[in-house]
Amino acid sequence: MRVGVMSFAHLHAASYARLLAVIPGVEVLATDPDHARRPGESGGAELADALGVAYEADYAALLAARPDAVIICAENAAHRPLVELAAAAGAHVLCEKPIATTLADAQAMTTACAAAGVQLMIAHPVRFSPAVAELRQLAAGPLGEIVSIAGTNNGRIPHGERAWFVDPAAAGGGALTDHLVHVLDLVDCLWPDSRVRSVYAVANRLLHPEVAVETVGLAALRLELGGRDVPVVIDASWSRPDGFATWGGLTLRVTGTGGIVDLDPFAGRIGGHLNSTGNAAWIGYGPELDALLLDAFLRVVAGEAVAVPDGVAGTRSLAVVLAAYESVRTGQPVDCTRTLR
Incomplete structure (x- = not known):
């Protein structure tokens, strides 16, 4: 191949x-x-x-x-x-x-x-994490009726390694563009029949005001799930300091009538301190998510599976991101149903 x-x-x-x-x-x-x-x-x-x-x-x-x-x-x-x-x-x-x-x-x-x-x-490599597979099983039964979802995707601003991430023309936006889609894809993975009905978002450049795109973003969504509206809050910010020991992380808290579950696919790590870096030790272990993503893709190429997430799912997530930017501009919630149906 x-x-x-x-x-x-x-x-x-x-x-x-x-x-x-x-x-x-x-x-x-x-x-x-x-x-x-x-x-x-x-x-x-x-x-x-x-x-x-x-x-x-x-x-x-x-x-x-x-x-x-x-x-x-x-x-x-x-x-x-x-x-x-x-x-x-x-x-x-x-x-x-x-x-x-x-x-x-x-x-x-x-x-x-x-x-x-x-x-x-x-x-979207995170959806292939074994922890996400475990959460999917819990969300399908033991958690009961889902009451709320809270997600974070925080990291260092990547402009030191790739300047185009803070170029609005090349990237399309800043932290909201970079990070919202990761959590949106997890929601799509866990509840494929769910749809975002509306989004209200705020953003600013309080962190790294020298760049031309937003570096801090928070979005509140209404998610149609099982005939009900479920509140979803996502912190999508470049809020890790430049000297932080790792790029950042992603978490998801799902609250249901049957309990609360916290997901952190990057939690497995060796900690401590390294004199060689003058920083905290942050050495991850467990499956490499990029490798799991590639394995899934190669099975698609071999004709053994279909692409998930596909272009339709990617478009759905993008529509929510664009609605979030409209909300930031107008200061009002934005109805997503016209573009997501």
């Missing part, structure tokens, strides 16, 4: 290439022709060489090698043209989240893949 990595712009691209390179029977190709637009950042042929994967000069050359599948790790606003190129070449697609920055792009990507007979999957 031949898999191409299209762009090293996203921070996860190197992880995907590294993991794919050691899977028996998988040949990895990479290209990062826009690396020159990211001066001082890792990428291009040099990064491919460091990862031990073959490098092609540009997207056309990579697709000419007829990969079975590609992983698109370009800037958010650049996803659509690359997905359309890959679909036209007959390659299945794993696309970094969020799916796009506009609904028109997201819908065009989904349509292009369907028309070409290839599958489009959105890269």
Whole structure:
């Protein structure tokens, strides 16, 4: 099986290439022709060489090698043209989240893949955590009627490693764009028939006021679940300090009539202090979620499974993010039912 990595712009691209390179029977190709637009950042042929994967000069050359599948790790606003190129070449697609920055792009990507007979999957590794599988079982019965959901996705601002994350044109937004979709996907994973009815959001730049996008965001949703409206609150902020020992984390608290469950997929770690870094020790253990994501995608490519989450689910999450921005602009709750039905 031949898999191409299209762009090293996203921070996860190197992880995907590294993991794919050691899977028996998988040949990895990479290209990062826009690396020159990211001066001082890792990428291009040099990064491919460091990862031990073959490098092609540009997207056309990579697709000419007829990969079975590609992983698109370009800037958010650049996803659509690359997905359309890959679909036209007959390659299945794993696309970094969020799916796009506009609904028109997201819908065009989904349509292009369907028309070409290839599958489009959105890269949400946390849903493949064994802890999420356990929570799914609890949510299906022992927790009873769900009363409320509270999620957090907090991390360091990533502009020191990838400046485009704080470029509104390239990223589509800031912390709300980067982090809301992770929790939204978990909700979609746990309750596939649920739908967001409305969203009220606030955001600011109290942290890192020097950047052009929001760095702090909070969204309150009304989730239609089992014929009832369930309140959901999500903290989606770049609120970890630059010197924090790890990138951040994601949590979910689900309260039901049968109990309360707290999910923390990144809780397994060795702690302490390291003189070498002058910081707390934060050494995670347990399954590598990117590896679980890739395993699921390769099964899709092999025809053994369907893409989950797919382009439709990715579009649904994007619609909530865009509604959150409208709420920030207007100061009012935004009805999501017109765009999410």
